[in-house]
Amino acid sequence: MTDIATGVSNLLTRPDVGTLVSASILSADFTKLSADCQAALDAGADTLHVDVMDGHFAPNLSMGPAVCGAVRRGAPEAFLDVHLMLTDPTSFLEPFAKAGADHCTGHIEVLEDPTAFRDRCHRLGLSAGIAINPETPLAALDGVAEIFDLVLVMSVHPGFSGQSFIEPVLEKTRAISARLGPTQRLEMDGGVAPANAATVRAAGCDVLVAATAIFGGHDYAASIAALRNGGGG
Ligand code: DX5
Ligand code: ZN
Secondary structure, rough: OOOOOOEEEEOOOOOEEEEEEEEEEEOHHHHHHHHHHHHHHHHHOOOEEEEEEEEOOOEEOOOOHHHHHHHHHHHHOEEEEEEEOOOOHHHHHHHHHHHOOOOEEEEOOOOOOOHHHHHHHOOOOOOEEEOOHHHHHHHHHOOOHHHEEEEEEOOOOOOOOOOOOOOOHHHHHHHHHHHOOOOEEEEEEEEOHHHHHHHHHHHOOEEEOOHHHHHHOHHHHHHHHHHOOOOOO
């Protein structure tokens, strides 16, 4: 049973599109960010994943609305999937909406009122996601997963690209997948690579985020195709 009071229609809320690959720009070359974003899009990335960290919720600082706006101006047609690893994500929804975000995800570990976050996203024309950290129990999403357009499962600890995939999150992912309705998306973020992409998809994920697996190599198109379709068993 789903209850998504969304009027937002976008790539993530459309049921007719298959597995999406979201290129996390955290591992892009910031000296040529626009060109790197465009190269990932040209190579088949469906969305650009913008990792926002505040040094409190996540032990790193990354990018804010100004960088998001620059990405938007450089790639006017791109879908911008913004991952807010912030202690107070709700306060930053409007600045990111104004900076060109299409979607924002906040974390269950810090949101006192997930429904208010979801509703604020929708009022701003954004689809809404809820993220869960590797160590956070599934029960934290009781009554919450059902009301979001997307659930993001962290398969590394928030903060940095290039970490190893935490295998035990797969069990939680399968359980979340079983709860979601057909129009809801399930996104995996952290350590996703061609070698584990098939396992991630088999666990129910239809949005695969990758930074290192795309920007860390030379053939973005081959990596993106492998994330979408390949990866063996
Ligand atoms: C981690 C970020 C991830 C990260 C993924 O805090 O949320 O999106 O950029 O990087 P890789 O794909 O290298 O694990
Ligand atoms: Zn992320």
